[in-house]
Amino acid sequence: MRTAEALRMALEALRVNRLRSGLTMFGVIVGVLAVVILVAIGTGAKNTVEKEIAGLGSNIILVVPGQVGLGAAPTQSRLDLTDVAYVRRIVGDPSKVTVAVNSGESVRVGRTEVFTTLTGTDQNMSNIFDRPLRRGRYLSQTDVDTRRRVAVLGADLGAKLFGDVDPIGRQVTIAGVRFRVVGVYETVGSTFGVDRDQEVHVPVTTAQRLIGLPRINGIAVGASGPDEIEPLQKRVVAGLEARYPDEKFSAVTQTQLLGTIGTVLGMLTGVLAAIAGISLIVGGVGVSNIMLVSVRERTKEIGLRKALGARQRDVLGQFLIEAVLLTTIGGMIGIAIGVGGSLTIQALTPVPAVVTWWSVALAFGVSAAVGVFFGVAPARRAARLDPVVALRAE
Amino acid sequence: MQDHAFEGVGLTRAYQLEGVTVEALRGVDLRIGQGEFVAILGPSGSGKSTLMHLLGCLDRPTSGVLRVGGVDVATLDDSSLADLRNRMIGFVFQSFHLLARTSALDNVALPLVYRGLGKVERRAMARQALEAVGLGHRMDHRPSQMSGGEQQRVAIARALVGEPQVVLADEPTGNLDTRNGAEVMALLDRLNADRGVAVVIVTHEPEIAAHARRQIHVRDGLIEQDTHENR
């Protein structure tokens, strides 16, 4: 028998039992749909985080006290500004080292009050991070040296507090203290869930006085090129550990962050896909079940076909093709809905969903494989029926 | 000399039924030549259908040698046996065995699917076969839209569409009234006379058996009487 003939015959059989075929496909459709959508969401999340990390700037090393790793508890910082000066000496170029002190504070203008992240930093911040200005100026060395009460606002924070009014030169009240706005940043988006457009930057010295502690949270170093990152990273950590023999320090690069986060999100995506894959297997069991019922129902037909000259492999092929058609048609419908669903999620919600060709190919391949795997047993049963017995069946 | 259509020597067929051996055939010797018209008679349970299944290569003998068209069926594997059925033998069953949701034309064309013929060719041959049984006007009807007599004629068309050497019919008139039964027998007569196709028919009814030139009586798994014994 020709393959085209077998295909036509199988399609006909599925068409005749439309409702049953549809219901059987349903399990496969849901499984494939789930794989496509979950992988799209996982991939979207990964892409977003990667874009955020890359958006920070290039060749950045973040130095923090303690061990950084998955599950490690954050360490109370004991670093202060003298350590920053020390790191500057290690690095050589002082303009490539900056500092951060973070604290949650409320920022108020008139009756508008916004609770946000206050970051104390210095004039070198913009040498290391990509943080273009929209208006005004960056913090200056004089601001830091003289503990000026000046602030640079994130784009959204500025808009929230001042609306259409130009904030430059105006007053904001941070934790009860008045500051003068000297600059507004461009929109840069968020990193690790922190909306950087909501931040307010003030001189690090001013921030320390506001918080009442001489500590700093971290130091950022800009390497002069990708090849410089690793040696510099080692030098800084070694230097700090020499200065504080009892303590550990970590220096993470963007590449390492990307690697770690990529691995975590990749694993997460894999787990989601596997869970969705289980429903695909369940769908496959449904196909197997229905094919067995179908073989039983059509025992007489099988007997007749054999009497008329169908070989075992003709019958095997006929039922196998039916099973594979069930799962691949179901797979294609699932892919269509899954891609449509991902695009809808992408368009209507803040969840980033990116459909990847490999998840679509995989979902289709797996559904075809499920059809073969779960179709073989019923098809073999059909192929091995004794024609005499089959013809007598009621 | 041309090979016999069928040649059986010492054919037995035993079934195992819950540990008990049931001998449906207990040593049958027979030859059926090309173009013969044979009726097989006998009481219920005597082994007529069992013998037909062996002749039709739907089943294999437990012991003995069976040659179909000169070929020992013991030497054939499943797929060659299927091929032999497809080319040599046409079946007509008591209960018609037509595919319910399929038109008369496609029912008749079904054996040709397994011969690997294309759709156009299959349909052309099926059309001719249907016309030969006087059903040229029922091509697109489904079995449920036809009378029993018409359904059995469709089945005969299906049996002859592949131009077999033998048509095996197990009680072909068993489900039909006298008039339709006569029509079916007339068709089988013509098939035998005009095309030289050997016809082997199982029946209970003496009037039906009278169409055949040779009668084989089976009882308890043995041939009791063969009107053409000394051939």
Ligand SMILES: Nc1ncnc2c1ncn2[C@@H]1O[C@H](COP(=O)(O)OP(=O)(O)OP(=O)(O)O)[C@@H](O)[C@H]1O
């Ligand atoms: N699959 C089987 N398993 C066990 N015994 C069987 C089987 N098929 C047939 N038999 C037995 O073999 C014997 C012959 O059966 P067969 O069907 O050939 O009879 P028959 O002559 O065609 O009868 P009828 O005129 O009623 O159709 C019977 O006793 C029957 O019970």
Ligand SMILES: [Mg+2]
């Ligand atoms: Mg019988």
